[in-house]
Amino acid sequence: MSELEADKLVDGAIVWRAPPAPPRSRRLATALSNAWHELRKSRTASIGAVMLVLLFGACIGTPWLATHDPIKQNYRERLQSPSEKHLLGTDRLGRDIYSRLLYGGRRLVTIAVVAVALSLVVGVPFGVLTGYYGGLADTIGMRIVDGLLAFPGLLLYLLFVTIAQAWKLEGVMIDLVLVSALALAGMPEKARLARGSVLAEKQKEYVEASRAVGDSSVSIALSQILPNIISPLIVTSTVRLGFVILIVAALSFLGLGTPPPTPDWGSDLSAARDYMETHPLIAAFPGLAICYTVLAFNLFGDGLRDILDPRLAER
Amino acid sequence: MLAYTLRRIAQLVPVLLVLTVAVFGFVEALPGSVLDTLIGTEGGDDAETREILAKEYGLDRPVHERYAKWLVRTVQFDFGNSLVTRRPISLELMSRIPATVYLATVGIMLSMMIAIPLGTLAAVRRNSAVDYTAQVTSLAGISIPEFWFAILCVLLFSLYLGWLPSSGYVSPFEDFWGSLQFLILPAAAIGFRQAAFTTRLTRSSMLDELSKEYVDTARALGHSERKVIFKYTLRNAMIPTITISGLQLANLLGGTVVLESIFAWPGIGRAIFEAILQRDYPLIQAGVLVLGCIVVVMNLLVDLTYRLLNPRVKFA
Numbered sequence A: 001m002s003e004l005e006a007d008k009l010v011d012g013a014i015v016w017r018a019p020p021a022p023p024r025s026r027r028l029a030t031a032l033s034n035a036w037h038e039l040r041k042s043r044t045a046s047i048g049a050v051m052l053v054l055l056f057g058a059c060i061g062t063p064w065l066a067t068h069d070p071i072k073q074n075y076r077e078r079l080q081s082p083s084e085k086h087l088l089g090t091d092r093l094g095r096d097i098y099s100r101l102l103y104g105g106r107r108l109v110t111i112a113v114v115a116v117a118l119s120l121v122v123g124v125p126f127g128v129l130t131g132y133y134g135g136l137a138d139t140i141g142m143r144i145v146d147g148l149l150a151f152p153g154l155l156l157y158l159l160f161v162t163i164a165q166a167w168k169l170e171g172v173m174i175d176l177v178l179v180s181a182l183a184l185a186g187m188p189e190k191a192r193l194a195r196g197s198v199l200a201e202k203q204k205e206y207v208e209a210s211r212a213v214g215d216s217s218v219s220i221a222l223s224q225i226l227p228n229i230i231s232p233l234i235v236t237s238t239v240r241l242g243f244v245i246l247i248v249a250a251l252s253f254l255g256l257g258t259p260p261p262t263p264d265w266g267s268d269l270s271a272a273r274d275y276m277e278t279h280p281l282i283a284a285f286p287g288l289a290i291c292y293t294v295l296a297f298n299l300f301g302d303g304l305r306d307i308l309d310p311r312l313a314e315r
Numbered sequence B: 001m002l003a004y005t006l007r008r009i010a011q012l013v014p015v016l017l018v019l020t021v022a023v024f025g026f027v028e029a030l031p032g033s034v035l036d037t038l039i040g041t042e043g044g045d046d047a048e049t050r051e052i053l054a055k056e057y058g059l060d061r062p063v064h065e066r067y068a069k070w071l072v073r074t075v076q077f078d079f080g081n082s083l084v085t086r087r088p089i090s091l092e093l094m095s096r097i098p099a100t101v102y103l104a105t106v107g108i109m110l111s112m113m114i115a116i117p118l119g120t121l122a123a124v125r126r127n128s129a130v131d132y133t134a135q136v137t138s139l140a141g142i143s144i145p146e147f148w149f150a151i152l153c154v155l156l157f158s159l160y161l162g163w164l165p166s167s168g169y170v171s172p173f174e175d176f177w178g179s180l181q182f183l184i185l186p187a188a189a190i191g192f193r194q195a196a197f198t199t200r201l202t203r204s205s206m207l208d209e210l211s212k213e214y215v216d217t218a219r220a221l222g223h224s225e226r227k228v229i230f231k232y233t234l235r236n237a238m239i240p241t242i243t244i245s246g247l248q249l250a251n252l253l254g255g256t257v258v259l260e261s262i263f264a265w266p267g268i269g270r271a272i273f274e275a276i277l278q279r280d281y282p283l284i285q286a287g288v289l290v291l292g293c294i295v296v297v298m299n300l301l302v303d304l305t306y307r308l309l310n311p312r313v314k315f316a
Helices: A024-039 A043-060 A097-133 A135-149 A155-166 A172-202 A205-213 A217-253 A265-275 A280-308 B002-028 B034-042 B047-056 B063-075 B089-124 B129-143 B146-160 B176-210 B213-220 B225-253 B257-262 B268-277 B281-309
Strands: A005-010 A013-017
Touching (some): A024 A043, A024 A280, A043 A097, A097 A135, A097 A172, A097 A217, A097 A265, A097 A280, A135 A172, A155 A172, A155 A217, A155 B002, A155 B268, A155 B281, A172 A217, A217 A265, A217 A280, A217 B146, A265 B146, A280 B129, A280 B146, B002 B063, B002 B281, B089 B225, B089 B257, B089 B268, B089 B281, B129 B176, B146 B176, B146 B257, B176 B225, B213 B225, B225 B281, B257 B268, B268 B281
Antiparallel strands (some): A005 A013
């Protein structure tokens, strides 16, 4: 009753009305402040969160933050040291390093996020359903996963990149091929995790209860069990994001990513090697950018694990 | 143990099948037919040659028949010839394996030499300066891209200080000390990165062991702290570390592509990388398959060793 308030008398009757729902902006603010409160429990997580907010801010704000066209060459201003005009100096073709870093980061982070999201979208239902049904579906499903896991290190990506090159794909298409390779490679981990959690959850009472009420298997698996296994998935996905960024950077460092002149931390770093002795700063910035990004995801993921699974935080 | 081993070996079969299908499918997914590639190297682009070549290589047969045929040849280590060097691919790959094994093994040994003392010390002196240093270093090691770390090492030790060669390879059987010079930088780059993972692991499993009751008992019996740590806890705590190091070694055998190309190390990863640049598709196919098999078998061996070391694990 206390949540309702007597508003006014209409025709002698009291009209009870629910208080107006808080505006959406305030609800969002509450959610954010709750999340922040939780994050404060772990120092690593809060440092990681701040770093990530800055990173995503830079990615979203790139067009406004960048001072120069990242591709435009300017031979009069080659290999300059950091100055007021070029905040981080210029590279061998006179391009503004600061602007290239921003655009390259935007691209890299987008690729990583899309790839990890895709691996979740494919891997989690795969794992949940095979785990829930068990039997033959499970056996076949897990053998496929094992087969995918058998691909060592970079090799799966190398195969995909070779195919992309052989088809003479360009621009976004190369990124798409890369994203699908990364998603395919990330899928087994998610599927396994989801399956393992489902096997544990399947035994619990609430699943039994749903079944007794007559819910269908698929809806139990997806709507009842899935929400309960989200926290390990979030943690592994965050850590995986850092890992994916390292892989994408390594591939373009090898010259197997998007070809120049697209701004890219990996290929910029590789190109800077020739000027390493005379202008080490050019190679330093993309490397630092990669470190910062990966570190941000790792710190956030680590801290998140401690918060979500307090038993591990003791260690 | 025997039954378990046999079952695990039986489980390898489907995994290897998936691997071969994927690798075979890779060549099928290439644009144009294999014929174009063959004609490119053997010359003469006319209908007649095409037909003869198609017959000779069995390209007029349906996919599943070709796969079966390819599989039979592959099992006999007959991968055909490299399109670039014209030498048999199996020979090309065999000659590259020792360099990769050399680099990966030394790299992992370095990693364990860093990780085990550092992780143990961090756990024993928890929340001390050593502990924080270990944690920060391992976080850095996980976050720094290995290729960047490698070129920074080259910059410092080769270009500025001039102590070590920046790249190259000498076989340890020809000139052991000379080969070490070339080995130090790439092995250190591997060791640093892998140690980042294992230091954390050693620390956390050591903390886990130290909190167990048998440690209290040992202390109550008056054993010195040194004995408690070195004789009892460390042995148990080492099991996960050794297991993970084994898995890391398996993965490195299959994927030091980046470091091998930075340091011009003539390993199998670099062979595949070069094959990609030269569009030597049969070599890529065979290389990936061989590395995949090595990784699968190594993983199995590590798993079996783990169970030997740790009899408490059930043979489920």
